[in-house]
Amino acid sequence: xxxxxxxxxxxxxxxxxxxxxxxxxxxxxxxxxxxxxxxxxxxxxxxxxxxxxxxxxxxxxxxxxxxxxxxxxxxxxxxxxxxxxxxxxxxxxxxxxxxxxxxxxxxxxxxxxxxxxxxxxxxxxxxxxxxxxxxxxxxxxxxxxxxxxxxxxxxxxxx
Numbered sequence: 756x757x758x759x760x761x762x763x764x765x766x767x768x769x770x771x772x773x774x775x776x777x778x779x780x781x782x783x784x785x786x787x788x789x790x791x792x793x794x795x796x797x798x799x800x801x802x803x804x805x806x807x808x809x810x811x812x813x814x815x816x817x818x819x820x821x822x823x824x825x826x827x828x829x830x831x832x833x834x835x836x837x838x839x840x841x842x843x844x845x846x847x848x849x850x851x852x853x854x855x856x857x858x859x860x861x862x863x864x865x866x867x868x869x870x871x872x873x874x875x876x877x878x879x880x881x882x883x884x885x886x887x888x889x890x891x892x893x894x895x896x897x898x899x900x901x902x903x904x905x906x907x908x909x910x911x912x913x914x
Contacts, residue, residue, distance in 0.1 A: 759871035785810040805892040808883040
């Protein structure tokens, strides 16, 4: 069972506490962008992608745009096109005094959200998922005494 948050009838959802720390002092806006995550397991084939919404601070979005523009492995025209694609579908989401954001209808539709929302807070962004999509994307969970276990993480957890 995933720890989810409830989406209000007005499409409001509370940003998890650890996600709020991504905003700098005085910045009360997340930049949200629809995206899709490919499934890592080869058994599903290359067509298996799952909808996700990515939330960034303004500074993080700018850092990613600058990284695209600095990538000299791409032609100048391709860099410009990628930077425009990054920015073209970004919505600014204001965070209210109760640490809630209103997810635009486009995000609700993209994620096929009904009531529950699953957040994955990373060091530089927040990934917003439909819980069922996340479970399908992450694959079957192996358990050891009821605890999720992925041996691929061992090298990172015990280094």
